[in-house]
Amino acid sequence: MYAIECNNLTHYYGKKLVYENLNFKVEEGKILGLLGKNGAGKSTTINIMNGFLHPYAGECLIYGEDSKHLTPATKEKIGFLIEGHVQYAFMNVHQIEKFYSGCYKRWNSEPYWELLSKLQVTPNQKISRMSCGQRSQVALGLILAQDPQLLVLDDFSMGLDPGYRRLFIDYLREYAKANNKTVFVTSHIIQDMERLIDDLLIMDYNRILAQQPVDEFMTKFRQYNIILDNPDIPFPKNGLSVNVEQIRAKVSFYTYAERKEVEGYLNREGIPFKSIEEINMNLEDAFIGLTGKY
Amino acid sequence: MVKLSRYILVAIGILSAAVTIPSLYWTIFREASSVPNVVYSRVLDDFMMIKRVDGVLVRADSEGNQYTRDEFEQLLPVLFFRQRLTSGDMPDTLHGVYMDHAMLSKHSANFTIRPVDMSQPRPVLWPLLESESGRVDLELPEDFFRLHDRIEFIDAATNKVDKEKSALFQQALEEGGFSFPARLIAGLPTDRKNVDDGYFIKDNRGDIYHLKMVRGAPYVARIDIPEDMDVIHIECVDLATREFFAYLFTDDNRVFLLMQDDYRLQELPVEGYDRSLHRLRVRTDLLHKTIGVIGEDQVKVFVVCNDYDLVDTFHKSWEPPHQRRDHILFSWIFPFQVSFLNPDSRYITLDVYQPKGIAFMLLHIVLGGVALVLSKWRQLPLKHQLPDLLIILFTGIFGFIATQVFPNKFYE
Amino acid sequence: MYKAIFYKEWLKIRWALMIFLLLGVFALVNIFLNVRYGVRFMDAHDYWYRIIIQGSNYAASLKYIPLFAGLGLAIAQYFPEVLNQRIKLTFHLPIRENKVLLMQQGFGLAALIVLFLIYLAVFFIGSAIFFPSEVINMILVTIMPWFLGGLAAYSLVGLIMLEPLWLYRVLYAVIAYGFVSRFYIQAVPMAYSNMLWFFSLTAVLTVILVLFSGYRFRKGEMHHG
The missing domain is CATH 3.30.70 (Alpha-Beta Plaits)
Incomplete structure (x- = not known):
């Protein structure tokens, strides 16, 4: 079984075609990067995968389950980083950890506190009052603590300083490979991405430009x-x-x-x-x- | 659950639309309708009326002869006695009855009761005034009484029951045979009246009692009414002539006067009166009483003399509202109208008005067709739209709006 | 899971709840100070007469407070969810989407009901000092629709805020205004007494309406252009 399997995905916004018959699969343990310019359909794919958009045609299976109706058990297996590192910004770092720890059975707060220990945040500081980089670490830490099998990261590098981006990427790759996690990332910033991903999927307006392992792509x-x-x-x-x-x-x-x-x-x-x-x-x-x- | 939530929304949408859109319709299209004001002239011994026709007041007799304002008022000297006295053409006598300002004034009284007057919240407590205080002016008491399983006077300043006074009145009511609790209490709870007559109370058995306070002591009297008479409303009056205490309305739409003289009941001729539909107007003057039963499409008038013998009757009807243009147009557009405010009640009600006929079905079918085309255009599977189409067929424009605002987009 | 969700909701609404608690209690205390003045320093029976016979409502200034409380609580609860589409986080939690919505809605509603019960408790205590049960009951029946309207407004704001399309938000708001205003019709005291069942029923039915907007959001209604 694949972690993600999208078959003949077709979607329109009104009359405007986003893409037609998009097919891709992500094996367990792999890191796939969905790369494309802004507006190429990356977010559409993420939304479909997470059940926030019903595609016009085709289907997207997450661990064999139609993404339109993900069961709680499957959702528990997915760590989802929303574009812009959106989190419950009205909470502080302790409140949000307390909240999520009650939601996930496999919760392990260790990586969360480890990531946060590198940040200069006060215990009562609300997430809304943090910098973009700090927020990205909180959001990533929460996903790691959730200990999901599949990490879906939507445009995680947006708004990050180069240092934070590097930190994020290196930590993520190390973590994913050590724990055999599957990762699906999208990005329109390509810099440093080869440090992270195994396979790539390059998307342009309504078509796929490349779909292969990064190594193969880079040599060919x-x-x-x-x-x-x-x-x-x-x-x-x-x-x-x-x-x-x-x-x-x-x-x-x-x-x-x-x-x-x-x-x-x-x-x-x-x-x-x-x-x-x-x-x-x-x-x-x-x-x-x-x-x-x- | 999600589908249920949508149907609740559609229902709320239909309700909101059925309240607001028709009421908007009426503010734009309502045609003025004028009910004639019918009076009785002792000069002509005939009925006369004033009616607004195309915005102009028309004065006429029952034959249709029109009069100027002066001519009209001269034929009704008892009704317009103040103007006639000022103009100096007031007759001294009419049908042998001597008339002067004091007498005319004393006997002149108007009483109107509309359906709304019988459908409104009643006071929950009552002030019992002192009827014979010996003072010139009436005064409101310091306490209010309740009358459930006993009578209790509650002092306003302390919010405590006045035990002594309560016991005194309790004893008087018990001795009078009063059966608790009270089913109906009627009186004039005000100090702006000539005389205080206390309250008329229907007890648990349906008997009527008269309760008042005379120099601090209870006065309780049981009023004899026929066994089969079910009084459902009492409206007290404060007449200068002291002729009667109150109007009594029975379950079968009869109307009685409760006379001051020995609590005798005097029935009024009100044939065809329905208290939920008609306005009842009793105009009392020196010579006679004119009783009008006034509905949306007819007016009946009965004239009785001072000993309540029927003198004359008048009946006129005209086209009922549903034949008017505004109602006909309404019936082509709206299947019904819902209002929470009802002109015939001070309670909030869920009043549903339905026009006569099913002319609206045409629009319903058209709107159903439009909904069908819209759903085709949106490429929605037809079979999921069937409940919506049914809703539109039954509720027409309201259902159409509601189903469009809360669209059915359940694909699977 | 319940605990976690309720914890999140509590973090969102606690300040709003506190503000409306203070506001309502302040309004009620003010009401009863006025009543006290009317009873002690004016003619008590005149004051009663105005209420019992002339239909003046001593709690009239309370009228829109439950409505504002309902609106305020719903905004406090749903605005942080709608901002940046954070509701996606909530929907992504390992729990059925409808269930999590109902849990949020249920918690907010429970908080609102507790708030209203506190208002009513203060109302009862204050009223019992100055008025007999008949008058308390009369005013209670009169103010009850205002509280039910607050509950309905709470649910409808959830519906409106979660709706992904602005056009529909406006349409919902128009209908919600027409509907909720029926709870606040200017009328004589006790005018609603025969219809409390209807208004209670409709207020209860609005509780699940938020599911409709939640469904439209999950289906991606905002992405269909």
Whole structure:
């Protein structure tokens, strides 16, 4: 059984298509990142997965259970971090721990207090009066203390300082791998994400751009910088090309093809070039290369 | 449970719509209707009336002859005696009866009772005034009495029962054969009247008692009424002539005067009177009493002379409300109207008014069709919309609004 | 689980509850100071006469306090849930969504009823000093719809606040206004006496209405454009 299994998910907002026939599965113990620009449908997917939105068509199964009607037992297995680290901000750190500890049978407050010990918060400080970074640690600590099997984190990096983001990511990966947890994260900030995720799912407006293990993606997706002889000959945007960005004679060519294939391709298409050079990309570069800058 | 919550909401929506929308309709479309004011002229020995027609007051006799205001009032000198005395054309006698200002004034009295007067909360305690204090003005007492399984006087300043006074009156009532508790208490609990007559009380057996306080002592008298007479309402009056104490209304819509003279009952001619529908108006003057039974679509008038012999009767009816244009238009739009405020009661009631006929069904079917089209357009499965369609067929515009505001979107 | 939910609700409403407790008790104390003045320093029987015969209600200034208490408590309870859609957290708890809503609603309602019982206890104690049972009963029947209206308003505000779409919030608010105003019709004392059953029944039925908005939220009504 998969932790998450979405089959033929289709959704519209009014008449506007969000996506059609989205399929993906998350194996237990894996960390999957759903990456995409703002508005690409990440939150829609999260909402459907958590039962806050009934999809137009298709289904989303969480541990085999239709997400439209999650049972309490299944919900107990899911740790859910809402976009913006939303929590009951009218409580202080002790009150919220007291509240949640009464809700979950497997509650273990140790990781919560461990994370909080690193923060400069007073015991009576309400969550509403904390910084964004501090709130993210509270929200994460609560999810860890819940000890769920599946962690669903919606855009957790939004609003975080680089330090907090790193802290969050490293702690999360360490925790997930040590305890064999499944993690589903969404993000539109790609920086540092390769430190966290095993598999990625890159989404653009109403379609999937990539769906594979991060390692595979990073080795197979390539960028070549090509200097053209004649910038006036139109550069083909089909064939091997996934994305092309051209500034006069300088072309950034994104493809899954190897160097030899690209050279052959350019010769066949009749594009003379001065040089071709493969560029090393990190995940963020690759993401931008894949989705384009706009 | 969620579905139930929706149906409760739809019900609340229907109720709210059925209260507010028709009342809005009436403020816009209500047509004025005028009930003639019928009086009796001893000069003509005939009925005369004033009626508002298209905003203008029309004065006429029963034949339809119209009169100016002056002519009209001259034919009704007893009714308009003050104006006639000022104008100097007041006759000294009429039918051999001598008339002067003092006598006319003393005998002139108007009494009106509407359905609403009989449907309102009654006082929970009563002040028993001193009837013969020897002082010029009446004074309200310091205490109020209750009359349940016993009579008790409660002092207002201390909120304590005056045991001594209570025992005194308790004994008097018991000796008078009064059966506790009181079913009905009627009186004029005010000091702004000529004379205090205390209270008329219907006891547990249905007998009527007269209770008052005379120089601190209880006065209790049992009033003989026929065995089969069920008095359900008593309205006391304060007449200068001291002719009678009160109007008695019975269960079978008869009306009696409780005469001062030996508590004799004098029945009034009120044929066709229904206390829940009609206004009863009794106009007393020096020469006779004019009794009007006034409804929405008819007026009946009975004239009796001073010894209560019937002199003349008058009956006029006109088109009932449901034949008026505003009511007909209403019946095409609304299946019913709900009001919590009822002109015939001071209680809050759940009053449902239904127009005659089923003209509204046409609109119901149209609205059902609209709802059907809307649900098709929204791609909602038809079979889930059936309860809504039924609701619309029965409650029309109200159900349509309610089901749209609280839409049925239960997919599974 | 019950304890945890009730704890959360308590954290949300305790200040509002305290404020309305003080407000109501203050209003009642003020009422009875006025009554005391009327009975002790004016003519007691005149004062009684105005109440018993002329239908003046010595507790009239209490009229909208239960309504405001109901509104205030509902806002204190639901505003923090609606802000940033925190209700998602509540729905995500390992408990059925309808059940958690009813638990919240039940707790708030219980708190409101306790508040009202305290008001009524103060009302009784004060009234018993100055008036016989008939008068207390008469005024009680007169003010009862105001309390029932407070309960109905409480439930309807929950419905309105949880509703995900603004258009529908406005429509609900219009209907809720029309409905709740029926509890506050200007009328003679005891006018509601024959209809208390109806108003009690409708006030009770409103308790579960919040489920409707909860359902619309979970179905993602706000995402359908």
